[in-house]
Amino acid sequence: MRSPPPILPLEVSDLCYTAGGERLLRDISFTLEAGSLTIILGPNGAGKSLILRLCHGLLKPTGGSVQWRGGGNPARRHAMVFQRPVLLRRTAAANISHALKLHGLDRHARAQRTLAALAQAGLSDLARRQARLLSGGEQQRLAFARAWALSPQVLFLDEPTANLDPAATRAIETTIHGFRAMGTKVVMTTHDLAQARRLADDILFFNRGRLVENGPAKPFFAAPRSKEGQAFIAGEILW
Numbered sequence: 001m002r003s004p005p006p007i008l009p010l011e012v013s014d015l016c017y018t019a020g021g022e023r024l025l026r027d028i029s030f031t032l033e034a035g036s037l038t039i040i041l042g043p044n045g046a047g048k049s050l051i052l053r054l055c056h057g058l059l060k061p062t063g064g065s066v067q068w069r070g071g072g073n074p075a076r077r078h079a080m081v082f083q084r085p086v087l088l089r090r091t092a093a094a095n096i097s098h099a100l101k102l103h104g105l106d107r108h109a110r111a112q113r114t115l116a117a118l119a120q121a122g123l124s125d126l127a128r129r130q131a132r133l134l135s136g137g138e139q140q141r142l143a144f145a146r147a148w149a150l151s152p153q154v155l156f157l158d159e160p161t162a163n164l165d166p167a168a169t170r171a172i173e174t175t176i177h178g179f180r181a182m183g184t185k186v187v188m189t190t191h192d193l194a195q196a197r198r199l200a201d202d203i204l205f206f207n208r209g210r211l212v213e214n215g216p217a218k219p220f221f222a223a224p225r226s227k228e229g230q231a232f233i234a235g236e237i238l239w
């Protein structure tokens, strides 16, 4: 089977987002390339979730642009997992197989991929349970299994472990490494510095609706260039 052409890079140019009379994001420009794991880092209210939703196409910029520059058709080649998983009132297995149906897979392929995705997430035993009755950690693993089944080229994650205990967080981080190993570009928001240090290849550091720093993770954590970055690394809250 031929793999589809790459949709990356994703180019964000002079992006602004205004709502309720307030400029929530201003003059944001960056390019997301394949390969690395990018963490969008910043304090509460910095604009991390907004930028992710704009990249995924859930919101439209009020200024500037978000453009997929690769050769392929981006529709359905990028997926997103939210802080609180959005699951259908169906079994765990049916949640995955429904998503695959929307992507046009036939019944046989859906059944196979659903089983594989559940197994990969360690959820085989819960396949027939109602998704919305699963625990928070199980629901989040199911949301990841559903994304996994779709083999996206780009996966946007908005604080996917914010509500989880340390063991569930570790399980999700292992899955995130799995996506990376599979060649999926992961773009993830967090305000958790320790998690960013564990996962990031690249950092986009936001503060108050602006992109303050953009570059490889190691030098950012060793010596942030900006005053805001230094304060954030030092654990001083920025408001």
Ligand SMILES: Nc1ncnc2c1ncn2[C@@H]1O[C@H](COP(=O)(O)OP(=O)(O)OP(=O)(O)O)[C@@H](O)[C@H]1O
Residues within 6 Å of the ligand: 019, 020, 024, 042, 043, 044, 045, 046, 047, 048, 049, 050, 051, 191
């Ligand atoms: N539709 C909207 N109308 C007005 N203000 C909004 C809207 N959406 C978001 N905001 C505001 O924009 C700012 C950025 O929000 P965003 O959710 O992107 O922050 P965040 O960096 O994800 O924060 P957190 O770490 O708390 O998740 C916040 O001050 C928020 O209150």
Ligand SMILES: [Mg+2]
Residues within 6 Å of the ligand: 048, 049, 050, 158, 159, 189
């Ligand atoms: Mg957020």
